[in-house]
Amino acid sequence: xxxxxxxxxxxxxxxxEWHPPAFTPGYKTSVLRSPQRxxxxxxxxxxxxxxxxxxxxxxGEFDNDLIVNYAKPGEMALGERILVYGRVIDERGRxxxxxxxxxxxxxxGGRYRHKKETYLAxxxxxxxxxxxxxxxxxxxxxxxxxxPGPYPWPNGVNDWRPAHIHFSVFGHGFAQRLIxxxxxxxxxxxxxxxxxKTIPDENAIKGLIAALDMQNTIPHDMRAYKFDIVLRGRxxxxxxxxxxxx
Amino acid sequence: MVQPLxxxxxxxxxxxxxxxxxxxTPNFSGITGVYDTxxxxxxxxxxxxxxxxxxxxxxxxxxxxxxxxxAMIEIWQADADGFYNSPSETRGKADPNFFGWARQPGDxxxxxxxxxxxxxxxVPFRDGRPMAPHVTxxxxxxxxxxxxxxxxxxxxxxxxxxxxxxxxxxxxxxxVPTLIGKRDGNTVTFNIYLQGENETIFFDI
Numbered sequence: 001x002x003x004x005x006x007x008x009x010x011x012x013x014x015x016x017e018w019h020p021p022a023f024t025p026g027y028k029t030s031v032l033r034s035p036q037r038x039x040x041x042x043x044x045x046x047x048x049x050x051x052x053x054x055x056x057x058x059x060g061e062f063d064n065d066l067i068v069n070y071a072k073p074g075e076m077a078l079g080e081r082i083l084v085y086g087r088v089i090d091e092r093g094r095x096x097x098x099x100x101x102x103x104x105x106x107x108x109g110g111r112y113r114h115k116k117e118t119y120l121a122x123x124x125x126x127x128x129x130x131x132x133x134x135x136x137x138x139x140x141x142x143x144x145x146x147x148p149g150p151y152p153w154p155n156g157v158n159d160w161r162p163a164h165i166h167f168s169v170f171g172h173g174f175a176q177r178l179i180x181x182x183x184x185x186x187x188x189x190x191x192x193x194x195x196x197k198t199i200p201d202e203n204a205i206k207g208l209i210a211a212l213d214m215q216n217t218i219p220h221d222m223r224a225y226k227f228d229i230v231l232r233g234r235x236x237x238x239x240x241x242x243x244x245x246x
Numbered sequence: 247m248v249q250p251l252x253x254x255x256x257x258x259x260x261x262x263x264x265x266x267x268x269x270x271t272p273n274f275s276g277i278t279g280v281y282d283t284x285x286x287x288x289x290x291x292x293x294x295x296x297x298x299x300x301x302x303x304x305x306x307x308x309x310x311x312x313x314x315x316x317a318m319i320e321i322w323q324a325d326a327d328g329f330y331n332s333p334s335e336t337r338g339k340a341d342p343n344f345f346g347w348a349r350q351p352g353d354x355x356x357x358x359x360x361x362x363x364x365x366x367x368x369v370p371f372r373d374g375r376p377m378a379p380h381v382t383x384x385x386x387x388x389x390x391x392x393x394x395x396x397x398x399x400x401x402x403x404x405x406x407x408x409x410x411x412x413x414x415x416x417x418x419x420x421x422v423p424t425l426i427g428k429r430d431g432n433t434v435t436f437n438i439y440l441q442g443e444n445e446t447i448f449f450d451i
Contacts (some may be wrong), residue, residue, distance in 0.1 A: 029389030217381025
């Protein structure tokens with residue numbers, strides 16, 4: 001990591017018109033799980049602007065290769081082979097180095113490896129469906145996987161999730177903590193999904209759609225999708241902060 | 247026209263969904279052999295960690311008072327002397343035997359979560375006044391579109407809580423107890439209510 005001064009300022013305020021609101025009746029589960037009272041604003045103190053740092057020692061050799069990390073020796077997961085890559089940046093456009101990025105997904109048939117999962121599509125004995133990596137000095141990350149399938153889910157009587165990969169991201173401060181989902185360019189299922197539609201702003205949805213990038217395909221092996229993730233930016237330190245109330 | 251501001255927008259949040267445990271606590275969800283352990287699930291303290299040992303336990307309740315059984319909870323806290331184990335901690339060096347962050351799924355059968363940790367020290371507010379000891383919580387689950395942030399303070403810190411810059415400026419005093427973990431011996435009970443009369447205070451941090 002570069003020898004930069006410690007980041008000690010609070011984060012930009014979160015734009016709550018951009019994120020999905022808590023109460024989104026089209027996504028039924030949110031109805032009873034959405035706080036109804038106003039959030040209380042808490043300008044970043046040490047408790048929010050600090051955060052844990054994860055070292056590369058937590059990573060196994062194949063944590064960023066979902067095609068093989070659960071497969072039997074010599075075997076591989078079934079499905080369309082893809083490389084997912086991108087950068088974790090902040091709202092200023094600066095790379096976020098050392099960010100832990102975790103991802104999980106359904107298999108090529110749209111089935112998760114989970115005891116509560118009831119979809120009739122079969123499990124792939126060689127696919128676990130999760131991995132993780134830590135961003136490099138420029139915030140870059142990459143992993144190999146298979147393209148997940150769409151699947152039906154109990155919400156409306158005929159609701160389907162578009163193909164997607166879940167992402168959990170740590171920045172440098174606990175207030176940057178974010179979970180989101182990546183969708184795939186050109187998928188018509190995106191625009192009819194009740195979970196996607198919890199996001200009120202069309203541009204915010206577009207920001208979650210990974211682009212097919214034929215320049216980064218691995219010839220005769222896998223296609224590439226580019227997915228950048230933006231975390232909250234930190235305020236500037238032009239001047240010392242005034243004490244509260246002054 | 248004016249000069250453009252060249253900021254990006256934060257990636258929009260999406261729910262962690264019902265299978266967050268596959269990605270974040272795979273061994274807990276029954277998928278073994280890929281990660282040695284689930285990140286953040288191990289003991290938060292060792293023999294050398296300074297501070298008073300406590301266990302934080304609780305449930306997360308939905309609007310019908312049914313406990314969530316598919317939530318994931320993360321906590322972040324200072325060490326016994328009030329220092330965070332983070333590069334952004336510039337006041338001093340935190341206890342090297344205390345990482346300060348942990349992650350737990352709620353129990354699949356009951357929904358209860360538990361963190362075996364230490365009681366944190368006081369951390370200064372932005373103006374230097376001490377904040378009462380507290381633990382930062384982040385809750386995600388199916389049906390939660392954007393992770394929920396709250397804090398747990400301690401019932402055995404009445405005086406510090408009364409002087410706490412965050413707690414003391416909450417207008418509706420009747421809601422303050424939703425942020426106080428109830429201490430009984432070494433167990434601190436902290437239930438989180440997503441809705442209802444006792445809806446927990448959540449913060450826009």
